[in-house]
Amino acid sequence: TPFPVEILTLFPDFFDGPLRISLTGKAIERGHFSVNCVDIRDFTHDKHRTCDDVPYGGGAGMVMKPEPLVAALESARERHPGVPRILMSPQGEPFSQKIARELAQGPGMILVCGRYEGVDERVRQHWIDREISIGDYVLTGGEVASMVVIDAVTRLLPGVLGNQESISEESFSAPMLEYPQYTRPREFRGFEVPEILLSGDHGRVAKWRQEQALARTKERRPDLLERRDASPDSQSES
Ligand code: SAM
Numbered sequence: 001t002p003f004p005v006e007i008l009t010l011f012p013d014f015f016d017g018p019l020r021i022s023l024t025g026k027a028i029e030r031g032h033f034s035v036n037c038v039d040i041r042d043f044t045h046d047k048h049r050t051c052d053d054v055p056y057g058g059g060a061g062m063v064m065k066p067e068p069l070v071a072a073l074e075s076a077r078e079r080h081p082g083v084p085r086i087l088m089s090p091q092g093e094p095f096s097q098k099i100a101r102e103l104a105q106g107p108g109m110i111l112v113c114g115r116y117e118g119v120d121e122r123v124r125q126h127w128i129d130r131e132i133s134i135g136d137y138v139l140t141g142g143e144v145a146s147m148v149v150i151d152a153v154t155r156l157l158p159g160v161l162g163n164q165e166s167i168s169e170e171s172f173s174a175p176m177l178e179y180p181q182y183t184r185p186r187e188f189r190g191f192e193v194p195e196i197l198l199s200g201d202h203g204r205v206a207k208w209r210q211e212q213a214l215a216r217t218k219e220r221r222p223d224l225l226e227r228r229d230a231s232p233d234s235q236s237e238s
């Protein structure tokens with residue numbers, strides 16, 4: 001059965017096109033995962049289909065009302081018992097390749113996209129299993145953030161990428177940045193592909209790539225190497 005992805009949002013149109021494109025589109029067609037967009041507004045009962053209200057205590061902005069959101073969460077949970085309910089939030093744990101790998105282990109994801117000033121705190125406390133932030137900046141809504149999570153997680157599902165090696169070699173699996181990649185033509189506007197990649201010597205190529213990856217990581221993201229030194233078993237995570 002496909003890995004279920006349920007997206008709870010006030011803007012289901014957001015997801016119509018993008019997920020059907022390229023690798024994710026093919027993975028859905030091939031049944032590796034399924035996407036169901038739930039319009040939170042469908043769980044309202046008033047004429048105006050109200051999903052937000054003013055904050056208790058005053059202040060700027062609106063807050064997502066608990067009733068429709070919790071009803072939407074309960075309906076998603078009924079379809080997929082035991083699937084983690086994940087709130088997209090700038091206050092969540094910083095998203096990483098490690099979290100993507102964890103989530104790809106299954107059993108699926110129910111993603112809640114916030115809007116306005118976010119959701120009522122009681123929903124967060126009692127109906128959410130995990131909160132994820134995609135970075136230290138504030139978006140208008142959780143839709144783009146959930147797209148990031150869906151993209152990073154679903155490409156790790158078994159069978160989605162043709163070449164499983166490309167997963168274990170790429171950036172962060174070590175955790176290190178990836179070596180530089182080249183394709184044809186061999187000379188482009190006077191710039192050559194490094195000679196060693198044309199040598200056909202797989203041993204030397206592998207060694208060169210390793211050196212390049214290390215140098216690049218040292219230069220751009222020394223923090224990744226420090227983290228690795230700090231936890232001796234992080235290498236085996238890949
Ligand atoms: N007032 C909220 C706060 O300071 O935490 C920010 C709300 S933000 C304008 C609206 C929604 O966008 C959030 O509920 C969340 O779902 C989403 N969002 C914003 N920034 C995000 C981030 N960095 N990562 C994940 N989701 C984010």
